[in-house]
Amino acid sequence: MNSSFTLVLPFLLPFINGQVPHWGACPEPSVQPAFSLKQFVGRWFEIAKLPAQFEKGRCIETNFTLKTDNSFRVVSSEIEKGELRKIEGIGVTVDPKNPGKLGITYSYVLPYSPYWILSTDYVNTAVVYSCTDILRLFHVDFAWILSRTRRLPTSAIEKAKETFTNNSIDVSRMTASRQQGCDRFLMKK
Ligand SMILES: *[C@@H]1O[C@H](CO)[C@@H](O)[C@H](O)[C@H]1NC(C)=O
Ligand SMILES: *[C@@H]1O[C@H](CO)[C@@H](O)[C@H](O)[C@H]1NC(C)=O
Numbered sequence: 001m002n003s004s005f006t007l008v009l010p011f012l013l014p015f016i017n018g019q020v021p022h023w024g025a026c027p028e029p030s031v032q033p034a035f036s037l038k039q040f041v042g043r044w045f046e047i048a049k050l051p052a053q054f055e056k057g058r059c060i061e062t063n064f065t066l067k068t069d070n071s072f073r074v075v076s077s078e079i080e081k082g083e084l085r086k087i088e089g090i091g092v093t094v095d096p097k098n099p100g101k102l103g104i105t106y107s108y109v110l111p112y113s114p115y116w117i118l119s120t121d122y123v124n125t126a127v128v129y130s131c132t133d134i135l136r137l138f139h140v141d142f143a144w145i146l147s148r149t150r151r152l153p154t155s156a157i158e159k160a161k162e163t164f165t166n167n168s169i170d171v172s173r174m175t176a177s178r179q180q181g182c183d184r185f186l187m188k189k
Pocket of ligand 1: 063
């Protein structure tokens with residue numbers, strides 16, 4: 001097995017998840033200026049995501065907690081088929097000079113995936129993007145609109161989408177995440 005094949009292996013995962021590769025290298029979006037990890041941590045709800053995932057888990061949320069000044073714990077949860085499921089990961093500030101560019105991994109055997117905060121006001125919304133080049137020939141990407149509450153006004157969603165499109169990121173296939181009936185479900189537990 002040659003080394004370039006080994007390199008590609010971890011990136012097969014997105015394809016299994018129904019990811020669509022795009023030709024060319026990743027776009028290079030601008031990130032939140034003077035990003036503050038301290039202000040960003042806490043609880044965020046997923047409002048919309050790319051790629052589209054139909055009939056998957058609902059009530060998806062992520063709880064970020066600081067470990068050190070530049071690393072954090074990530075606990076994501078969702079309700080799937082009536083069960084609350086959790087996945088835990090570790091995040092880091094990849095480059096202190098570019099604090100909006102975070103990296104997250106959910107497994108010790110996988111490298112950090114990019115987790116770039118394109119824009120956030122810390123108290124309402126966050127616009128997050130992840131993109132991985134594959135041999136500079138094509139790329140796979142993920143995008144999320146996060147909110148501190150389970151609902152976000154349409155105007156805020158439109159503004160978040162504009163942040164992506166202004167950075168040459170196509171979010172026309174973004175789908176809304178289901179956040180209905182969540183608190184009722186969780187209270188029963
Ligand atoms: C987030 O994680 C922290 C630290 O583990 C915990 O104290 C807090 O209760 C969690 N919040 C939610 C909403 O899960
Ligand atoms: C997107 O770009 C347009 C044109 O430059 C600008 O008016 C608008 O404010 C930008 N939107 C966001 C959310 O940055």
